[in-house]
Amino acid sequence: MENIEFINEKGARSIGEVKVYALSTCAFCKKALKFLRENSINFMYIYVDDMEPDDKQALKKKLKERYKKDVGFPFMVINDDRVIVGFLEKEYKKLLTEEGA
Amino acid sequence: MKKKDYNDTMTFVSMVAEKQNWELNRDSEHLEIIINGLTKNYNRYGYFSCPCRDGSGIKEKDMDIICPCDYCRPDQEEYGHCYCGLYLTKKFYSSGEEPGSIPERRKS
Numbered sequence: 468m469e470n471i472e473f474i475n476e477k478g479a480r481s482i483g484e485v486k487v488y489a490l491s492t493c494a495f496c497k498k499a500l501k502f503l504r505e506n507s508i509n510f511m512y513i514y515v516d517d518m519e520p521d522d523k524q525a526l527k528k529k530l531k532e533r534y535k536k537d538v539g540f541p542f543m544v545i546n547d548d549r550v551i552v553g554f555l556e557k558e559y560k561k562l563l564t565e566e567g568a
Numbered sequence: 569m570k571k572k573d574y575n576d577t578m579t580f581v582s583m584v585a586e587k588q589n590w591e592l593n594r595d596s597e598h599l600e601i602i603i604n605g606l607t608k609n610y611n612r613y614g615y616f617s618c619p620c621r622d623g624s625g626i627k628e629k630d631m632d633i634i635c636p637c638d639y640c641r642p643d644q645e646e647y648g649h650c651y652c653g654l655y656l657t658k659k660f661y662s663s664g665e666e667p668g669s670i671p672e673r674r675k676s
Binding site: 492493494496497498515520527531537538539540553554556 | 598601602604605606608609619620621622623624625652653668669670671672675676
């Protein structure tokens with residue numbers, strides 16, 4: 468996971484390190500990214516489906532092992548600790564009230 | 569393999585919905601992303617792999633997530649719509665409610 472080339476999106480708000488593993492084809496992933504952009508949150512993302520097959524299989528295995536969650540998309544990791552699977556708007560809105568946001 | 573375009577895929581999902589007595593998501597932006605996603609998957613994998621799941625690219629391994637997927641009906645029964653929010657039951661559609669992310673039934 469260390470060598471993944473994320474795309475950085477600069478926003479005015481920082482809630483720590485926000486990584487989004489998404490699919491380029493998924494409507495809820497696109498909505499999640501749109502939410503983060505519209506709320507000016509600093510984040511980074513990668514479209515997992517566009518990765519090489521072996522790399523993405525290894526990534527999904529690592530995500531599952533590291534965060535003890537079944538991997539669905541969008542898979543958002545905040546500060547290498549908190550994970551939100553799916554575009555759960557209530558959970559995303561809570562982020563806006565986090566310290567530093 | 570002949571490539572499919574947006575209109576081909578829209579025709580496909582419309583036919584599925586009509587045959588199954590389902591409705592398509594009325595949110596045009598949501599629908600457009602899914603149609604484009606299905607089209608991309610068809611053109612890279614050769615089958616309509618679910619755009620909201622990461623397919624393997626190997627048809628035999630992805631049979632359960634070829635649109636409409638094996639989890640569509642149970643998801644509709646429980647939530648009123650499929651995992652992608654593409655196919656809605658008539659009842660859910662009539663409620664005017666917007667589909668949201670639901671738990672994944674497929675075991676990873």
